[in-house]
Amino acid sequence: MKNLPRTLAxxxxxxxxxxPGLLHADEDESPRTIAISAKRFExxxxxxxxxxxxxxxxxxxxxxxxxxxxxxxxGIDADLAPGKTEEVRVQPKEAGTFTVxxxxxxxxxxxxxxxxxVVE
Ligand SMILES: [Cu+2]
Numbered sequence: 001m002k003n004l005p006r007t008l009a010x011x012x013x014x015x016x017x018x019x020p021g022l023l024h025a026d027e028d029e030s031p032r033t034i035a036i037s038a039k040r041f042e043x044x045x046x047x048x049x050x051x052x053x054x055x056x057x058x059x060x061x062x063x064x065x066x067x068x069x070x071x072x073x074x075g076i077d078a079d080l081a082p083g084k085t086e087e088v089r090v091q092p093k094e095a096g097t098f099t100v101x102x103x104x105x106x107x108x109x110x111x112x113x114x115x116x117x118v119v120e
Contacts, residue, residue, distance in 0.1 A: 031055045031089070038080050038102070039063035041109030047116040055091040067113070068104035074117060076100060092119040 036058055037044045043060075050056055060069050062080035069078040069088060073096075078086045092098075102113035 031057045033057045033059050036060045036115070037063055038067040038069065038113075040065065040107050041102075041113040043069075043100070043102075043113070043115035045115070047118065049118045049120060050090070050092055052092055052095050052119050055089065058088040058090060059085050060088055061085040065106050066104050067102045067106050069100060070103040071098050071100040071117070074098050074100070077103075079104060090117075092117075095119045 032054070034048055034056060036048075038060060039062065058069075058076075060078065060080055062082050062084065065082055067080040069076060069080055069086070071077075073094070074090055074092060076088055076090055078088050080086050096119055098117045098119065100115050100117060102110060106113065
Protein backbone atom coordinates (compact mmCIF):
# COMPACT_ATOMS: atom_id res chain seq x y z
CA MET A 1 0.00 0.00 0.00
CA LYS A 2 1.17 3.38 -0.81
CA ASN A 3 1.53 5.74 1.96
CA LEU A 4 -0.81 8.52 1.67
CA PRO A 5 1.06 11.56 0.58
CA ARG A 6 1.71 13.74 3.37
CA THR A 7 -0.44 16.70 3.40
CA LEU A 8 1.59 19.76 3.06
CA ALA A 9 0.43 22.45 5.29
CA UNK A 10 0.32 25.64 3.51
CA UNK A 11 1.23 28.71 5.26
CA UNK A 12 -1.19 31.39 4.59
CA UNK A 13 0.32 34.70 5.10
CA UNK A 14 -2.15 37.31 5.90
CA UNK A 15 -0.81 40.60 4.85
CA UNK A 16 -2.37 43.57 6.33
CA UNK A 17 -4.33 45.34 3.72
CA UNK A 18 -2.20 48.25 2.79
CA UNK A 19 -4.11 51.41 2.34
CA PRO A 20 -3.94 53.26 -0.94
CA GLY A 21 -1.47 55.68 0.54
CA LEU A 22 -2.03 58.51 2.90
CA LEU A 23 -4.49 61.01 1.68
CA HIS A 24 -3.58 64.54 2.42
CA ALA A 25 -6.50 66.88 2.56
CA ASP A 26 -5.30 70.01 0.88
CA GLU A 27 -5.67 73.13 2.88
CA ASP A 28 -8.49 75.17 1.51
CA GLU A 29 -7.13 78.26 -0.16
CA SER A 30 -9.99 80.50 0.88
CA PRO A 31 -10.08 81.55 4.51
CA ARG A 32 -12.34 79.69 6.84
CA THR A 33 -15.32 81.75 7.97
CA ILE A 34 -16.61 81.60 11.51
CA ALA A 35 -19.96 83.15 12.32
CA ILE A 36 -20.22 85.02 15.60
CA SER A 37 -23.24 86.80 16.94
CA ALA A 38 -23.23 89.72 19.33
CA LYS A 39 -26.09 90.81 21.51
CA ARG A 40 -26.46 92.33 24.96
CA PHE A 41 -24.30 91.17 26.69
CA GLU A 42 -22.51 88.29 25.11
CA UNK A 43 -20.86 86.92 22.05
CA UNK A 44 -21.86 83.52 20.73
CA UNK A 45 -19.92 81.28 20.62
CA UNK A 46 -18.09 82.38 23.74
CA UNK A 47 -14.87 80.74 22.62
CA UNK A 48 -13.28 79.74 19.32
CA UNK A 49 -9.97 78.09 18.52
CA UNK A 50 -7.73 79.17 15.67
CA UNK A 51 -4.41 77.90 14.42
CA UNK A 52 -1.38 80.10 14.57
CA UNK A 53 -0.81 81.55 11.11
CA UNK A 54 -4.22 80.53 9.80
CA UNK A 55 -6.12 83.32 8.09
CA UNK A 56 -9.79 83.28 9.01
CA UNK A 57 -12.74 85.54 8.51
CA UNK A 58 -14.91 86.23 11.51
CA UNK A 59 -18.39 87.14 10.32
CA UNK A 60 -19.71 89.05 13.31
CA UNK A 61 -23.33 90.12 13.43
CA UNK A 62 -24.96 92.34 16.00
CA UNK A 63 -28.46 91.16 16.84
CA UNK A 64 -29.53 94.30 18.63
CA UNK A 65 -27.57 97.48 19.26
CA UNK A 66 -24.16 98.74 18.20
CA UNK A 67 -21.36 96.72 19.77
CA UNK A 68 -17.62 96.80 19.52
CA UNK A 69 -15.30 93.89 18.76
CA UNK A 70 -11.81 94.63 19.95
CA UNK A 71 -8.59 92.80 20.72
CA UNK A 72 -5.36 94.73 20.50
CA UNK A 73 -2.96 91.73 20.35
CA UNK A 74 -4.98 90.16 17.53
CA GLY A 75 -5.28 93.44 15.65
CA ILE A 76 -9.07 93.34 15.81
CA ASP A 77 -11.01 96.58 16.05
CA ALA A 78 -14.48 96.58 14.54
CA ASP A 79 -17.73 98.38 15.15
CA LEU A 80 -20.80 96.22 14.79
CA ALA A 81 -23.80 98.13 13.53
CA PRO A 82 -27.20 96.67 14.42
CA GLY A 83 -28.36 93.95 12.07
CA LYS A 84 -25.23 94.06 9.93
CA THR A 85 -22.48 91.51 9.51
CA GLU A 86 -18.94 92.75 9.77
CA GLU A 87 -16.26 90.61 8.18
CA VAL A 88 -13.19 90.71 10.39
CA ARG A 89 -10.02 89.16 9.02
CA VAL A 90 -7.58 87.75 11.50
CA GLN A 91 -4.34 85.82 11.08
CA PRO A 92 -2.87 85.21 14.53
CA LYS A 93 0.90 85.35 14.71
CA GLU A 94 1.23 84.05 18.25
CA ALA A 95 -0.22 81.15 20.15
CA GLY A 96 -2.08 82.04 23.31
CA THR A 97 -5.42 82.89 24.80
CA PHE A 98 -6.84 86.24 23.82
CA THR A 99 -9.91 88.10 24.96
CA VAL A 100 -12.09 90.05 22.57
CA UNK A 101 -14.17 92.70 24.29
CA UNK A 102 -17.07 94.87 23.35
CA UNK A 103 -15.57 98.35 23.44
CA UNK A 104 -18.73 100.21 22.53
CA UNK A 105 -20.96 100.94 25.51
CA UNK A 106 -24.13 98.91 25.04
CA UNK A 107 -25.83 98.94 28.44
CA UNK A 108 -25.61 97.74 32.00
CA UNK A 109 -23.80 94.46 31.26
CA UNK A 110 -21.37 95.98 28.81
CA UNK A 111 -18.33 95.52 31.04
CA UNK A 112 -18.69 91.74 30.99
CA UNK A 113 -19.27 91.36 27.27
CA UNK A 114 -16.35 89.39 25.92
CA UNK A 115 -15.27 86.21 24.19
CA UNK A 116 -12.10 84.19 24.04
CA UNK A 117 -9.99 83.30 21.03
CA VAL A 118 -7.56 80.47 21.68
CA VAL A 119 -4.67 80.26 19.22
CA GLU A 120 -2.75 77.00 19.15
CU1 LIG B 1 -20.84 96.77 24.90
